[in-house]
Amino acid sequence: GESVGLHLPTLSVQEGDNSIINCAYSNSASDYFIWYKQESGKGPQFIIDIRSNMDKRQGQRVTVLLNKTVKHLSLQIAATQPGDSAVYFCAEDLTQGGSEKLVFGKGTKLTVNP
């Protein structure tokens, strides 16, 4: 089965608030993680990535935190906007037996209320 899961299937926030989306992974050997945003009817869009030698990485309005001790990832979105409404997936880059592939969780649907 999939090794990456999410704590919450849905998240509703007010415009301007900060959003936090969580993700658990099970493969302690994984060393690369990506957050994707998927809008309705579209393909996943890269947001931010992080390697296992880091515990925090910041982008524009987004921050990813990695806690290797408890195998947990989170995506923080500052000052959430209506355009941030989408499904967010974390993905684990799994290297196994000569293959390297992204393993996705089910996703968290973020709804931003005006």
Added chain:
Amino acid sequence: NAGVMQNPRHLVRRRGQEARLRCSPMKGHSHVYWYRQLPEEGLKFMVYLQKENIIDESGMPKERFSAEFPKEGPSILRIQQVVRGDSAAYFCASRYGTQNTEAFFGQGTRLTVV
């Protein structure tokens, strides 16, 4: 530099027909991945290909499904004798290399089997 191109965007097939889904990776990318997504679900890995080689097909159903990435031309995901359960969105992703590099996704092909 165009992104990952998938066609068709929408495909309707009757049960028993064949479906052919095409994916042109980003320029310079030699690694192609196919994923399937059911409504309200995450992306499930199907197959990983490099030019003229199948690297990992552990996510492919044993029958009716095949994939190729020829030396010239797009990658093709082929589903023979489609059944209603094949209805889903199929996404292609490409990467320049492995070793923790970003994967870019196409907009997907939505297959409906009637």
